[in-house]
Every structure is written in C-alpha cells, then in structure tokens.
Amino acid sequence: MTTAYEPNVVLSTKEYDVVGTRPIRHDGVDKVTGAAKYGADFYASNMLFAKVLRSPHAHARIKSIDTTDAESLEGVRAVVTSKDFGNLPWTYERDQVMASHKVLYKGHPIAGVAAINSHIADHAISLIKVEYECLASVATVHEAMKENAPILLDDLRTEDDLGNNSESNTNVAKHIQYSTGDIEKGFNQADLIVEREFNTATVHQGYIEPSNFTVNWNQDGRLHIWLSSQGPFEIRGDAAKVLGIPVSNVKVTPMEIGGGFGAKFSVFSSPIAALLSKKTGHPVKVVNTRTEEFESSTPTPGSYLKVKIGITKSGQITSGQAYLAYEAGAYPGSPVGGGANCLFAPYDIPNQLIDGYDVVVNKPKTGAYRAPGSPNAAFAIESIVDELAEKLGMDPLNLRLMNASKSGTRRSDGVKFPRIGCIEVIEAMKSHPHYSTPLKGPNQGRGIAIGYWMNGAGESSITLTVHPDGHINLVEGSADIGGSRASISMMAAEVLGIPAESVHPSVVDTDSVGYTSGTGGSSVTHKAGIVVYQAASDVKLQLLDRAASIWGTDSNSLEMNNGVISSTSNHNLKISFEDLAAQLNDTGGPIVGRAALTTRGPGGAFAGHIIDVEVDPETGKVAILRCTAFQDCGKAIHPSYVEGQMQGGTVQGIGWALNEEYFMNEDGSMANGTFLDYRMPLALDLPMIDTVIVEVANPDHPFGVRGVGEVSIAPPLPAVANAVYGATGIRMNRLPMTPASIANITK
Amino acid sequence: MKWIDFANPTTLDEAIRLLSEHGEKARVMAGGTDLIVQLRVSPERIGNADLVIDGKGIPELNEISFSKEEGLTLGASVPCYKIYQNPTIAETYPGLIDSASLIGGIQIQGRASIGGNLCNGTPSADSIPTLIAHNVVCKIVGPGGTREVDVEDFCTGPSRTILEPNELLVSLHFPAPPKGFGARYIRFIPRNEMDIAVAGVGASVQLDEKNSVIKSARVALASVGPTPILVNEATSALVGKSPEDESAISKAGQAAKSAATPINDMRGTVEYRKHLCDVLTRRALNAAITRAKGGTIDVH
Numbered sequence A: 001m002t003t004a005y006e007p008n009v010v011l012s013t014k015e016y017d018v019v020g021t022r023p024i025r026h027d028g029v030d031k032v033t034g035a036a037k038y039g040a041d042f043y044a045s046n047m048l049f050a051k052v053l054r055s056p057h058a059h060a061r062i063k064s065i066d067t068t069d070a071e072s073l074e075g076v077r078a079v080v081t082s083k084d085f086g087n088l089p090w091t092y093e094r095d096q097v098m099a100s101h102k103v104l105y106k107g108h109p110i111a112g113v114a115a116i117n118s119h120i121a122d123h124a125i126s127l128i129k130v131e132y133e134c135l136a137s138v139a140t141v142h143e144a145m146k147e148n149a150p151i152l153l154d155d156l157r158t159e160d161d162l163g164n165n166s167e168s169n170t171n172v173a174k175h176i177q178y179s180t181g182d183i184e185k186g187f188n189q190a191d192l193i194v195e196r197e198f199n200t201a202t203v204h205q206g207y208i209e210p211s212n213f214t215v216n217w218n219q220d221g222r223l224h225i226w227l228s229s230q231g232p233f234e235i236r237g238d239a240a241k242v243l244g245i246p247v248s249n250v251k252v253t254p255m256e257i258g259g260g261f262g263a264k265f266s267v268f269s270s271p272i273a274a275l276l277s278k279k280t281g282h283p284v285k286v287v288n289t290r291t292e293e294f295e296s297s298t299p300t301p302g303s304y305l306k307v308k309i310g311i312t313k314s315g316q317i318t319s320g321q322a323y324l325a326y327e328a329g330a331y332p333g334s335p336v337g338g339g340a341n342c343l344f345a346p347y348d349i350p351n352q353l354i355d356g357y358d359v360v361v362n363k364p365k366t367g368a369y370r371a372p373g374s375p376n377a378a379f380a381i382e383s384i385v386d387e388l389a390e391k392l393g394m395d396p397l398n399l400r401l402m403n404a405s406k407s408g409t410r411r412s413d414g415v416k417f418p419r420i421g422c423i424e425v426i427e428a429m430k431s432h433p434h435y436s437t438p439l440k441g442p443n444q445g446r447g448i449a450i451g452y453w454m455n456g457a458g459e460s461s462i463t464l465t466v467h468p469d470g471h472i473n474l475v476e477g478s479a480d481i482g483g484s485r486a487s488i489s490m491m492a493a494e495v496l497g498i499p500a501e502s503v504h505p506s507v508v509d510t511d512s513v514g515y516t517s518g519t520g521g522s523s524v525t526h527k528a529g530i531v532v533y534q535a536a537s538d539v540k541l542q543l544l545d546r547a548a549s550i551w552g553t554d555s556n557s558l559e560m561n562n563g564v565i566s567s568t569s570n571h572n573l574k575i576s577f578e579d580l581a582a583q584l585n586d587t588g589g590p591i592v593g594r595a596a597l598t599t600r601g602p603g604g605a606f607a608g609h610i611i612d613v614e615v616d617p618e619t620g621k622v623a624i625l626r627c628t629a630f631q632d633c634g635k636a637i638h639p640s641y642v643e644g645q646m647q648g649g650t651v652q653g654i655g656w657a658l659n660e661e662y663f664m665n666e667d668g669s670m671a672n673g674t675f676l677d678y679r680m681p682l683a684l685d686l687p688m689i690d691t692v693i694v695e696v697a698n699p700d701h702p703f704g705v706r707g708v709g710e711v712s713i714a715p716p717l718p719a720v721a722n723a724v725y726g727a728t729g730i731r732m733n734r735l736p737m738t739p740a741s742i743a744n745i746t747k
Numbered sequence B: 001m002k003w004i005d006f007a008n009p010t011t012l013d014e015a016i017r018l019l020s021e022h023g024e025k026a027r028v029m030a031g032g033t034d035l036i037v038q039l040r041v042s043p044e045r046i047g048n049a050d051l052v053i054d055g056k057g058i059p060e061l062n063e064i065s066f067s068k069e070e071g072l073t074l075g076a077s078v079p080c081y082k083i084y085q086n087p088t089i090a091e092t093y094p095g096l097i098d099s100a101s102l103i104g105g106i107q108i109q110g111r112a113s114i115g116g117n118l119c120n121g122t123p124s125a126d127s128i129p130t131l132i133a134h135n136v137v138c139k140i141v142g143p144g145g146t147r148e149v150d151v152e153d154f155c156t157g158p159s160r161t162i163l164e165p166n167e168l169l170v171s172l173h174f175p176a177p178p179k180g181f182g183a184r185y186i187r188f189i190p191r192n193e194m195d196i197a198v199a200g201v202g203a204s205v206q207l208d209e210k211n212s213v214i215k216s217a218r219v220a221l222a223s224v225g226p227t228p229i230l231v232n233e234a235t236s237a238l239v240g241k242s243p244e245d246e247s248a249i250s251k252a253g254q255a256a257k258s259a260a261t262p263i264n265d266m267r268g269t270v271e272y273r274k275h276l277c278d279v280l281t282r283r284a285l286n287a288a289i290t291r292a293k294g295g296t297i298d299v300h
C-alpha cells in the first residue's frame, strides 16, 4: 500500500499552540487591497522631485562639471554635485554617493537636480555638461588582477589578515586565508584528487520595488528620511556619516518594502536628496528607474573559484584547497569572506587551505544578496562532490552523509559548529519520494546539492503594551520583508497564551523604538524572537504581580497558562488575561513590557535541493521539471512564510544558474539593464516548488529558531548544473548556463 | 515636459488628412503597446512625434471578417485576443494563433494588434514570419488612394517600412487556406514568456490532395537580419518533395541557416542564431505538415 504523496511537509520536533500554525498575516489586508504604503507612495506638501546624473562611462576622470544651464531651466530649484559636501573629507562612502574626481562605473552618480516635477528634473540633468577623460576599465577579477591592470583607487593596497598592507597599487583590497590541518598530508592520504575551475557572472537581487527616498532637511538641522529599506538604523548611521551630522539629528521612517534580498542597506541617493533639500528648504523625493537600479545599486559579485578536493577510495574527504576571487565592485567589500566560510562548511574536512581575494572592478559596489558569497562557493564544491561520487561509484547523498558536518566539526574559519542539521537535511532528502522516483525520459537529469549559511543575530528592541480588551500592541524596528511581523506577533502570543490575532504589530521609525539592527543575515525571527520572548515574559510577570496585588497574595504562587492567571494554592483565585487587562488602569496603571538586547547564537542553516531537468538537445534550453527544497529551519514559527522563503530563494538560485548575468559591453557598461534582457525566471519557467521543512531546534533560541531567509538560494546553482550533467554528460563550470553554452555553441 | 496631442478620428479620410497635415510628427496608434513605450523611452526613434492618431475609432481598421471564399480580412487595429477568441479563425488559421497568443502575455494581447506588430517593423516581431508564411497582402491607404503590397515587401530595415508618412495600414488579407495547407510559428527564447525572440521561424506548406507531395512552401525568419527574411531556397528545397522526406526538411533548415544574417548581441551570437534557424525551421515545417494533414500539435 502506498500512501498519497503530500507536498510541503513539516518534519516538526516540537508542537506549540500558536507557533507552528498558519494565521493570516497582520499586514495581509493592506497588502492585498493596495492600502499598504510603500516608499514611492510617500508624498509631502511642497515636495520636489530629484533626478541623478550618472556616468555613461565605466571608468573616467571628471575634468569639469558645468551645471549652469540646468540651474537656469524653469522649474529647477537646485543642483548639487560632490562640491556640496563642503569641506568633508573624501571617503569611499561619500565618493560612492557622488563621484568627485573619477567615475568608477557606468551609473556612478555625478550630480543631482531637484525640480517641481520629475520631467523637468530629467530634462535638467541632460543639460549638465561633464567633460570626461576616459580610462581603460576592468570588468572581471581576471582583468583586475592582471599585472599592469588599470587601477581604480589610487590609495588602495592589499590588506592581509594581520592588517598588513602591500607596497604597491592594486585592485586587490584584501587577501584572507583560512588554514587547518596539513593540506599536503591530506592530499597524500587521498586516492583521488579532483581540481576544477569555476566562473560566475555578476547578478542582481531583482526586487520588484526600485529604491526610493524622500528627505527633508528641516530648518532646525534635523533630517527626516522616508524610504524603503532593510536597515533603517544602518541608514540613519550611514546618512549621518556621509553628511557629517550627528546621528541623533537623523530620523528614518521605514515604509513598506517591496523586496530587498540584501540590497536595500545602502544610503544610495538619500544624501543627494538631503543636500538638495538643504539647498531648497523643501522635502525632496528621488525614485530610481529599473535601469538605475541595475547600473548603480548593489548587485552580488561575479567570481572565479579554483577548488581541489582529495578523497579516499572509501569516500572520506581528506583535504580541501581553494582559491576564491570575488568582485567587490568599485569599492572594497565583496562577500568573499562569506564564500570562504561556506565553501567547505557542509563537510568535515580535516585539512584545509582557503585563499580569498576581494577585488575591485568597474561595476557598481556589490552588496548583500541572500547568503552573500555562499551560492558561488556552493556551485564549485557541490559540482566537485557530485563528480567525486560518480568517479567512486557512490550514491551522491551517501557520500555527503559520510562526510557531513555535525556538532563539534571545526569550520574553515576555526569556529566549532554548535548543534546543526546538516545530517538531518541529507537524510530527509534520501527518504523523500522525489529521490527514488525514476526519471521519465531521455535528455532528463536529476541533480542534488546542499549548502550552508552562517545566519546572523544582533540587536532588537521591542515594546508590548496591554490594551484594556486583552489585546497587545507590539512595537518593533525590523523592516518586514518576509512576514516577520506575523512571526514576532505569534511568539508574543505563544508566551501570553492569546491568539496571534490579538497582537497588533507596528514597525516604527528610528525615534520611536530602540536600536534594531537591519533585516539581514536571516536574523529577524531569531533576534526579535529572543527579545519578544523576554518582553512578553516581562508583561506576564507584571500581570502576575498585578493579580497578586489585587488578590493580596504572593505572586510566586500564581501562574499564567493559556491566557488565564490562577493561583496554585487557591482554586478560587482565577482571572482571564482579558478581564485583568480591563482593570489595569484602576489597579495601579498600564502595563508595558519591554526588552532590548544584542542577541547571539543564530544557529547556522543547511539546505538541500533535488532538481530534475530536461535539456532540449538541439537548443540547449533547460526545463525545470521538478524541484524539492529541504531546509533546517530550527522551528518554523509560521510555516507558510518559511516555505515562501525557501521557494523564493530557490527561484532566485535557479535564475542565477540558468539565465541571469550582467552582460557587459566592450566599453565596460552593462548592456542589459532592464527586466526584458536581465532574465529572471517567470511563472511559466518553473514548476511548483515543493518544500520539506526540517526542524533541528537551535538551542540558543527560546523556540529553536534558525534564520531561514537565505540558504535556499545556494544549492540550486550546483543542483541544476548536476542535473544538466545527468541529462547531457557535460559538466558546466560557468554561470549562467545559457542554452548556447549547454548546446556547446560558444562562439 | 512634452505635450502630446491625441486625435480620435472615425473615418479613414479624417485620419489621412491628419497624417498629411502633421507628416512625420504624427503616429497612428493601434494597441499602443509599442508606441506608448517608445513615446516615453525613445521618442527620437519615432521622430519625436507629438500627435497620436487612434485607429480604434475607424471601422476599416477594426474589421475582422472571414468567408471560405474570400479568406480573412484583419483590420490593422484588431487586438490579438479578438483573433484567438474567434472560433472560426482559431480553427482555420492555427498558424496565426501561434503568433497572436504568443505576443507579450494576456494583458498585452488585450491591446496589441498584428497590424501594429507589422508597422512597428522590428526584425524580432513575432507575427511577421507568420504573415509571410500565409501569403498575406497588406492594404495601405494614403492621400492618393489605396495600394496593395505583399507582406514580405513591407519591412525595409530595422523599424522601417514602405509606409509613407502620410499613409496608414488599413488591413491584412489572408487567402482562404485550401485543404492541405498548414502553418506554424515557433520562436526561441531562453525563458518561456515575456522575451524577444533570439530567432523565430514561420513556416507553411501546401500539400496535394493525397498529402503526398509538397506543392508549395514558405519559410520566413525573425530576429536574424535587419528585416524578417523570406527564405526562397527553403521553398526550392521542399517543392515537389514528399512531406515525409526528412532530407528535404533538413535542406530547408540548412537554407534558413544560410539565409540568416544575424548580429552578435546579448540575446545570442551569430553562430547560435544561425544554428537555431536550422533547428526551428525543421520543427516548424514538421508541425506545419502535421497541421496540413489535419492533425493537431502540442503547441507548448
């Protein structure tokens, strides 16, 4: 007898009343009715509209900027250039906001115009005359690392792990090295050594809502920014720094956000709007076009990786060596560290040596994108592990299981893993019906892969106010990009024994809540969960104290379960949370619970994918036939939103694998800065992505939560490559795997 | 800010008069799915037009009529959805439906017309190879009266057509398909929707009464030259051959590959596009033959 197949399973290890259920999200009605206010929806009276003049060249010296004609156009209220920063010193951050002496990529801002409408602003920027001296540019790490390569930043030296700097000019900003065991000994113990090279293209997060900022520089010197951001507090700090004003003078109001995936952490044009507002005395709004978004926001890097693995005949990995070079974009700061941390993380490899290089190139500065650095690394290691399994004649999951990391395994960066779910994820993949279902025809292949992401933790501050009707107001500072309002409310509800619907969450401005680090590193449900647990416990204690004072007993003899406060010693003493809430003002005053904390112990996350493809043998086009995503989530607070994260990451990973890339013109500019030609997957390109939530509780969290937002993007890159190998017999070592490259027509 | 005037004429004469008065500064609008984007993003591409003349109010531009004797007359403004939602047309011209149901998506097809696709005149337009495969004749009106032009002569360069600034396209005429006629359009895109053809092929065949000989055939290519390309050598390779003759079909594929003159760009290389012309020609011809024999094909 076979049981019916059920999609979207949750392999739960602990059940709760509210946590683990699927209530309707608190912001759902506003989102589906269009009432929700996003950044671009913000309007202020007397507001001006700004446009940014951007470099048409990938690399050029600015000889002169003449703004006279733009300034005299009717309807223009102000024009700013980097001169308007005044006497503030040149920094990478300020230069990224507006170039002063050199432009480092096509799209690099040079000037800003504020006008009474955006058409006039648009016209005005076309009247600004800039004289350039064009310079040779570098678009890849290969070009940038060549001897005698054009240098982007005159002051840049290579910094090593000990903080020492190279003597000469370079495009390599940093060299990191991880070393454990004895790499040579490890390779000597191996029966089989495979070394492969991989290249991946620059890709963009592709969020639907372009970046936007409205800024008001008030007459009292205080700055107010309304925007769509993942990190209102980071923006507050960075805007203050770039503009040279005290952080307490800046207030940031996060509006609803239409996707970020890591990219919406930068101040981008907000300081330009601030300078324009200061000059005009009006609020100034700037909204990027999609092309500006591609050409000047923070994509994730293209990379080159060379990875070498040694393994014994029986399948024990003995040694791993890697060379990673990641594009930083125009200024230092690629996620090569993330790549180095994640590369070997799924495996217990006793001897390792990893060299990582952070390389500046003439492209916009890179930023975070879902598990930054990890997908590039996963593509390399998981392609090789697949090849090793084939060469040894072993099942690819068994080989992974044999070498899987577990609690106590030492990570490449030296840290020992706490309790992790790598083995559990692989086992869930092995026992899933997808893995044992035969493929149905020729030109089909199945690929599997796993991946890791560290996850982040950090600061969170939450206030809970008890309403007289037993509802709770929850005030928090985490921009909600994945349903976190619902999850945080559910954890508060769980502690207090009330329904999720009785908690009313608000994400507020930076003046109205304590410091909260940004919505990144899959950190929100983890850190806000710990903090809301404490804040709700604070409310609970105060409620017990209040009941004790009403009843004239000791609060130690009272308990609160399922929303009812009762005495353990006297059965007559019993009151519902709701009834007690109604009496608060008359019995001592309102109750407000609060907690604020720098949290730790995010608990790393592992994911795995099984992907079936069919390759058109003549055109090389890949169809994704079936895809199952597995992930250790610790505890899924709201399983639907965890599934949404897993599916979303998977889709982005598949796009990265197959079609997405910054296609560069000869002159170093991006050719495909629109959604027409930057090809993200669309609904018809994918089957429904099935999910399996694995729950290995994180011991550092009251509900066992691990971050869930990122890791699912990593395994699809190699899983698709491995599936394409199964279908065609060709190992793809370059992303994207375009149809032409799979059909092997590469000219 | 630029102001654009909008005219909504209800007769052909009025439209011609407006066109004659405004010359290159006036543009006729069918669905506007190309035109409105161009007005916003690349106005210089359409002569910085400042008058939009809506074709939706002119009866001749909105005609859609079919008879077994006369064939199909398709007004230049008729949106795609009206074509594929018409059961007679859908049954009679499945090759036309391939294009009409492919352009953009559901929302675009609610406005976009075949006439607009043709007049826009891009090499990648997904209906033009289909029109060529169907031997369509274009009816054009100007101050001097009406003229008729074979569709394969309509496009003269990228986004350039034989239309004079004071002329407009009234309608497209599709001959009634005799028994044994079949057509198919296929394009290649790396995804499955919302993309510009890397290469596209429209093909048609006319078989004899016994379905044993190809009496005539047409193969036309999209996206591989400055205009859509009618491949005459493919016709020669096929005429007189059996529809089962794989080598004739291969020859037609090779002919398409040779006729293609594509460029290298972000959407594909010269070599890959030529390769696709071969593959798609063979596939389109086989599907057209199946249809010619009265069969149906899986259009996905």
Ligand SMILES: Cc1cc2nc3c(=O)[nH]c(=O)nc-3n(C[C@H](O)[C@H](O)[C@H](O)COP(=O)(O)OP(=O)(O)OC[C@H]3O[C@@H](n4cnc5c(N)ncnc54)[C@H](O)[C@@H]3O)c2cc1C
Pocket: B027, B028, B029, B030, B031, B032, B033, B034, B035, B036, B037, B046, B055, B061, B076, B077, B102, B103, B104, B105, B108, B111, B112, B113, B114, B115, B116, B117, B118, B119, B120, B124, B125, B126, B127, B163, B167, B168, B169, B170, B194, B195, B196
């Ligand atoms: C999201 C999106 C997806 C798209 N996908 C595709 C696709 O998959 N395949 C494809 O081929 N195209 C696609 N297009 C382009 C466009 O939709 C098609 O070319 C469509 O057929 C144009 O028809 P229209 O009726 O909207 O033309 P319009 O925009 O109204 O007109 C197009 C041009 O023809 C001229 N014109 C219109 N009618 C006449 C007339 N009667 N006489 C003289 N000149 C005239 C106009 O002045 C204009 O220059 C897409 C467009 C969008 C926005």
